[in-house]
Amino acid sequence: MPRFSVIVPAYQVQAYLHECLESVLSQSYPDLELIAVDDCSPDACGAVIDEFAARDPRVRVVHLPENTGLGQARNAGIERATGDYLVFLDGDDTLTPDALLALADRLKETGDPDVLVYDYARTYWSGEAVRNRVAAELTERGPAPFRLTDRPGLLNLLMVAWNKAYRREFVLRAGLAFPPGYYEDTPWTYPALMTAESIATLDRVCVHYRQRRAGCILRTTSDRHFDVFDQYDRVFAFLDGRPDLERWRPVLFRRMVDHLVTVYTRRDRLPRGSRAAFLRRARAQYRRHRTPGAPVPARARVHHALVRFGLHRTYRALRRAAALYRGTARLTGRLPGALRHAALRGHYRLQRMLPLRADHALFTARAGRGGDPAALESAVREFAPHVRTAWVAGPEHHHTLAPGTRRLVPGTAAHWSALARSAYLVTDTETEPGLVKRRGQTLVRVQRGTPVGHVGLDLQERPAVARGTDFRRLLREVDQWDYVVSADRHSTLTWERVHPGSYTTLEYGRPRADRFHTATGADVAALRESLGVPKGAVAILYAPARRDYVRTQPRLLDLERVARRLGPRFVVLSRAHHPHDGPAEAASDRVLDVSGHPDVAALCLASDVLVTDFSPLMCDYAVLNRPVVLHADDWEAYEAARGLYVDPRCLPPGAVAGSEDELIDIFASGHWCGARSARLRAAFRDRFCPHDDGRAAERVVRRVLLGETELPPVVPLDERLPAPPAAAAIDLPSLAPPPPRRSAGLLTVTDGG
Template identity: 45%
Template sequence: MTLLSIVVPAHRVQGYLRECLDSILGQPVDDLQVVAVDDASPDACGAIIDEYAARDPRVLAVHLETNAGLGPARNVGLDRADGAYVWFLDGDDWLEPDCLPAVADRLRGTRPDVLLVDHVRRRWDDRPIPSVLAEVFPDPPGEQTFPLRERPEALRLLHTAWNRIVRRDFLVDLGLRFPTGWYEDVPFSYPVLLAAGRIGVLDRVCVNYRQRRLGAITRTRGDRHLEAIDQWERVFRWLDGQGPAVDPLRSVVFERMVWHCLCVLGNGERIAPDLRPVFFARLVAAYTRWLPAGGYPVPAGPEGLRHRLVAAGRWPAYRALLAADRARAAAGTARRRVTPVVRRAARLGRDALRYEYYLAELRRPIDPTLALYAAYWYRGYACNPAAIYAAARRLAPHVRGVWIVRPDKVATLPPGVEYVVAGTLAYYRALARARWLVNNVNFPDFVHKRPGSVHVQTHHGTPVKVMGLDQQRYPLGALGMDFAKLLRRIDRWDHSISANSFSSQMWERAYPAAYTTLEVGYPRNDRLVTATAEEVRAARARLGIGPDDRVVLYAPTHREHLPDYRPSFDPERLRDALGPTGRVLMRSHYFHDRRRPEPGRAVARVADVSGHDPVEELYLAADVLVSDYSSAMFDYAVLDRPIVVYAPDHEAYRLARGVYFDVTAEPPGAVAGDFAGLLEAFRSGAVTGAEATAARRRFRERFCALEDGHAAERVARRVFLDEPAAPVTERADPGPAFDTGCP
């Protein structure tokens, strides 16, 4: 029999589910089963579960036809579990590295009915908040087990299903199931402790309990929070059925009920003002009904006052107490906000007058026809915003598109494109009055989100490296980042453009805000899909590339933690490995400002083409792409041409910058770990071999399925015309635009 089954229900947690499953399956424990239950999730949870089940036999995928809710989904997982022990882990939480071997050792060594494990709360700012386990057990019992009557303080631990591992036969014999509704942990967690004869404690943090910024029940207002009292009613009815054996513990359970319900009532994010008296009245009724005959230990201090007000049914007094608590909290928040405002005023300095002009323009009406575009911190006309701009000009001619550019980039704009120069009064006026603001990065911090305006975040690549809030765990790659400001910026977004399901999942996790995801493909890739053979020949001709030349484009990414680092790369030796018709083009990351090539100048056999725009023309011209962790590989894969991952610093990059997936394990083609290996990949033919071709096919299926040449149109219709998103067009695999005969 398997030692441990971990049941993972999943519903609307696509941004977190991979981290959850990786945290389990990546640990050195084989005596394990993961029962992953897709609770009819409308996002990609089901596909993620199937993906993991296909590659790891320890994962059992279960799909529910209709949404059952967390409690019933756990029951389904319990019924499918074959482990001696069952652990219920929520799909948005994750395990601490290397905790599973310690859990397995303790289970085997002590054979408890219930093993309690420690946890930390993880806020969206990655700040860990410890549990009360150290307070409850200042002298941990080690490998000793105990019944609850000997250590009733165990009831003070958070009443969740995921901080306790339960012997399956004990649970089945007890006949305990999770109920429907919210707060379903309550009538599970307390009875398992009350009924257990052998309780163990592993005083080691095992679970990271994610405090989600959005989407969590604990941060959702509504009348369903009244169900907390219903769940406590179930606990006391269960107690009534257990006889006098549990009577000595009734008073402790009762105190926990009052404490928990007051926590729910006092949380303004859960109970709306009009529901608070209703909740209080329900709590008073439950208090009166279930009060133990001998009373219970009422806490001292302010907490005890709250208990006494419930006992007396004094809602007006309790309401006044809640108001005082909120007033103190609001005063503290106001004090924290003053300092940034003062600092911002001082920082503006000579720009203060322009900022005052911007504020004045905010008081004027929004221009209902103005769409403002920007890309790469005002570096010019490029990327997804450029493709959307072109589509909008065709489909929504009533929209006036204006670009923001730096003064030194004005000359790079195509003829006829209207623009404003960053920093000018026209720039501030456009930012204040535009109805639509479209960017592939964020607009400056001072920009206000006006009611009626629409902010579109297009992003500029499928993420390999971690982004947004996830960078908090990798400080070397996040130097200088202010994550509080980042949250304020993403709160301005109305739409987030996604090229594929994987990107949607990662953006949801890295940028938690209330925007709408438009998973439509990348507008900038439309040109790669629709390019004809004649356009490919013309792109090559503009670079002086002949029909028989074999061209390798080398496009590495930037290393934020090592800004001066360049991977070992000898373009002359690579050109020699390609043969007499070989050419090597090199393009730097956009963080490095690039010199534009001289018009009409042919590109040499080895050339730096960093200043050649648009980059899509280089993709069309190249036979092979060599890259590392850059999003360029996802775009280039649309062409279905060979790609080589050249990653000589993969392990260092993964540890310092963080990655969402391993491009060396799931590559779009051949992989080289050093320059000698890169040369050999070309000399041996591995670049175009069967293994590389199969890898590219899998990569394209995962990341390029939405690229049908109409992504920009889908965005333009949804954003500017308020039309529903059109379906992706089925298209045949076009294959390479021409023979890639590179050896």
């Protein structure tokens, strides 16, 4: 008897069925049977299913003699299922990697509940994946399992069958079955949740719900959308036979009205001329099932009135008025924008006629975040206090700026005035389009990270990564640079080749890493507390490189599984690149999602070890002299698409794992902070951190703003004292530099100490 019976009905989904079935059979949890039901599909679905059955004995095929619809096809799968749990998956959707493993673990943790509810993400043709907006209902709240009365908010989730796993014995005992017609999930999911003796949740994306541009039922214009009335009649008939469930009638009534409004207002569902009839029937349905005591949110009262009184003509008049308003707003909205743009350009031209302000410096950073520009701005205020600084950032980032710094909103007249008259411009991002660098202005460009993968002009041969990069504009920007701040010799040689120009390279180190030398143990403890890292825990910062060659960022590690296997001593700080890069990791007390944290340096200070792959962050993190572990199972794909200047496997900063299990073993065995890891880190720091002694920003300020040529000497590697890790979390002696080596009777000290 398998643990899971995965039931996949298929009808006219031949383009997606292969990916769907492959996502099931490639699961890391193999204890399953796949029941694929060919609902007499006129395309090649039946042949695709037979092909999979021929190569994998876990596939059971059902060919229905005639088309019966999605609900009846699922019933056919239920009749043949033998697994402990039923999992439904539509033929154009997919399971996420390791989904069944996560389900099995959660079922075991919660004592095999009747129903397990998990999360999903909508995936679009563009590759974008958007997680369920009400995923907060799945977070842990009290003991599990529970009953619906303990967590009624679960009814706010999408009422579909495929975001839940059902214990087969419970389904048979409750007599659950799918009815015919559209919206067949409605009379299944509501009774299942209301009658389940035990329910559990899993805050993890397990299904990718494909949003097809055409062909799906909910985007098919048909009179069959009238089936929604019969489906809710079945739900209320079920309640009529179960007096113990009467408490749910007001909630279901409100959900029904919301659903009817959705069907009525969507333009792609009801045929032309049928809306009035639909609303008349909705009004009758409203009166038949109306239940006092159903609270209606203020924003939904208009829609409820629409259904209650059948206000079809009123709705049409409101729609026309809204369309007229939007059209008028678009026409009138363009004119002010054009006038504002022209006014700002004229203002900028006038400001360029005025003298430069030799004591003004303007700072800009990508997405308003700090990094190198913030470190340089701090150094300017310390070593060149006569220079007034201003920062360009959106209002949402103003609270992160140091007090006393002038704040400018991008695109305002004050911003363009500062661009025109500031003697110093410091940035780590593209210059403002339309910027004209004046005689006497100095532009300092700080690069974002050590070039590990190909950048600049080398991307001309990497179209998957370049994606329409305007290389002519890039070179025009390079011509405006006066100074480029570089961290090491490798970076200097690379930047000067891929960004050819007449600028001067300042190989002084990473200004953003200066903070790693000024922070104290108390600062580290405060940062860990603010992030929720338990005292005594080993904090693993997981920060993989962005895969520029794919639209949706792949899920490279099952962090919840890693945290479980490592035990309560370890906590993972997960840093993704952007919310829309893919479904976020399920945040828990063991995996903390820090993707939105604005300060990467703070995350480095708060952690005890970095896990990464090709990210330049490994070079920054090496300044802290804390362990770094590399993990990637797509080395060849990344190198082929992006290209590598430095293969981290040849000169690694620490232990290297080729799989998830190897990574777990590295931490479980202690190799991550052992003597070999320290030796590798020392050689890595010798190459990539020669100038990072905490005074990089000072050297840049003294050279550029003060004109000094005698700069502070670089502190040797073995004399540097970066911020200590959390003393209780890590074996400090293992982080010490390796002892001096003796060779041929002479004392030889390595460059890394």
